[in-house]
Amino acid sequence: MTAGADPTAYAPQTVPPPGETLKETLEALGIPQADLARRTGLSTKHINQVIQGAAPLSPDTALLLERATGVPAAVWNAREAAWRTQLAREEEEKALADHVGWLDNFPLLELVSRNVLPDRAKNVHNLRRLLDFFGVASPDVAEDLWRGYRTAFRRSTVLSRNEYATATWLRLAEREARERDCGPYDRAALTALLPCLRALSLEEQNTWSGELPRLCAQVGVAVVFVPALTKTSVSGATRWLMPDKAMVVLSDRFKKDDQFWFTFFHELGHVLLHGKRLTFMDDTENLSPTKQHEDTSEDEANDFAANVLVPPQHVAAYGKLAATRHLSLSAIEAFARTSGIAPGIVVGRLQHDGALQWSHGNGLKRTVTLT
Numbered sequence: 396m397t398a399g400a401d402p403t404a405y406a407p408q409t410v411p412p413p414g415e416t417l418k419e420t421l422e423a424l425g426i427p428q429a430d431l432a433r434r435t436g437l438s439t440k441h442i443n444q445v446i447q448g449a450a451p452l453s454p455d456t457a458l459l460l461e462r463a464t465g466v467p468a469a470v471w472n473a474r475e476a477a478w479r480t481q482l483a484r485e486e487e488e489k490a491l492a493d494h495v496g497w498l499d500n501f502p503l504l505e506l507v508s509r510n511v512l513p514d515r516a517k518n519v520h521n522l523r524r525l526l527d528f529f530g531v532a533s534p535d536v537a538e539d540l541w542r543g544y545r546t547a548f549r550r551s552t553v554l555s556r557n558e559y560a561t562a563t564w565l566r567l568a569e570r571e572a573r574e575r576d577c578g579p580y581d582r583a584a585l586t587a588l589l590p591c592l593r594a595l596s597l598e599e600q601n602t603w604s605g606e607l608p609r610l611c612a613q614v615g616v617a618v619v620f621v622p623a624l625t626k627t628s629v630s631g632a633t634r635w636l637m638p639d640k641a642m643v644v645l646s647d648r649f650k651k652d653d654q655f656w657f658t659f660f661h662e663l664g665h666v667l668l669h670g671k672r673l674t675f676m677d678d679t680e681n682l683s684p685t686k687q688h689e690d691t692s693e694d695e696a697n698d699f700a701a702n703v704l705v706p707p708q709h710v711a712a713y714g715k716l717a718a719t720r721h722l723s724l725s726a727i728e729a730f731a732r733t734s735g736i737a738p739g740i741v742v743g744r745l746q747h748d749g750a751l752q753w754s755h756g757n758g759l760k761r762t763v764t765l766t
Contacts, residue, residue, distance in 0.1 A: 653743025
């Protein structure tokens with residue numbers, strides 16, 4: 396294998412059938428097929444069928460050949476397994492060739508940029524790579540799997556709008572989260588950690604981008620950042636990977652810190668408040684604190700995020716700020732300093748509450764860019 400080669404990549408190899416090896420062995424030993432039949436107790440017809448590839452070389456036959464030829468049974472079994480695997484791969488190749496068009500559903504350029512595929516070619520090799528990425532046997536299996544997932548998605552409309560791009564984004568997150576070392580989930584410890592996580596909003600991204608995943612990993616939450624894919628509308632998602640490990644994935648769809656931090660605490664709300672069997676996919680509609688949702692879990696997660704970012708001891712001061720007729724940036728910054736959160740978060744809250752026009756105060760928001 397060359398340096399840098401992918402050890403999991405499919406590399407077709409020509410494997411001789413075990414019967415061919417048996418024929419060569421008999422010729423080297425000077426043993427006629429009829430003599431081998433007498434030595435093993437097998438019929439001459441069966442020996443010939445094995446040599447011709449018409450009959451499989453079974454483990455029982457391998458043991459008999461070991462005694463008659465001196466070649467270990469493990470060698471015969473390995474030859475048979477390699478040969479059958481090659482035949483199966485050839486059949487799979489033919490079957491996958493009929494499904495290459497499935498690749499048209501995916502953002503191939505982005506899959507190349509994220510090292511999922513080597514190029515944008517629509518061929519069986521890339522189809523196999525994509526199936527390996529999703530961990531499924533075939534496109535049909537993938538479609539069935541996603542249909543099953545929808546019953547566990549609180550926001551099935553998000554997935555159905557951009558099914559393939561969204562499934563890709565979620566899979567990128569899941570693969571990264573599964574590799575993240577985490578302690579066992581501890582609900583009480585996560586709750587106690589909330590003020591510390593909230594305070595990270597004051598830090599620059601090069602600080603919180605490392606601290607946020609590190610702290611959450613200690614309490615059983617794998618936080619991963621996956622940039623949004625084209626044609627996806629998701630801002631965040633929550634999924635339980637194991638009973639003692641939750642995943643929170645965040646995108647940079649809105650590019651601003653107010654939306655980022657609200658989404659983060661919204662997802663933590665799902666972790667703390669809602670069932671472990673559900674996957675929550677959140678977009679603009681879900682993250683609207685002013686909208687009442689049919690699914691009360693979204694309202695609960697929104698309330699949770701709002702209460703973490705502006706906790707009860709600061710609600711009265713926030714109410715006075717929001718009631719100010721002519722809000723100044725300095726007043727917003729002063730409240731942010733007193734309450735210990737980033738000014739951009741306060742701007743976003745005021746805009747959502749209708750106390751500040753959407754065009755005002757945006758200079759206090761910081762840009763969030765994930766790579």
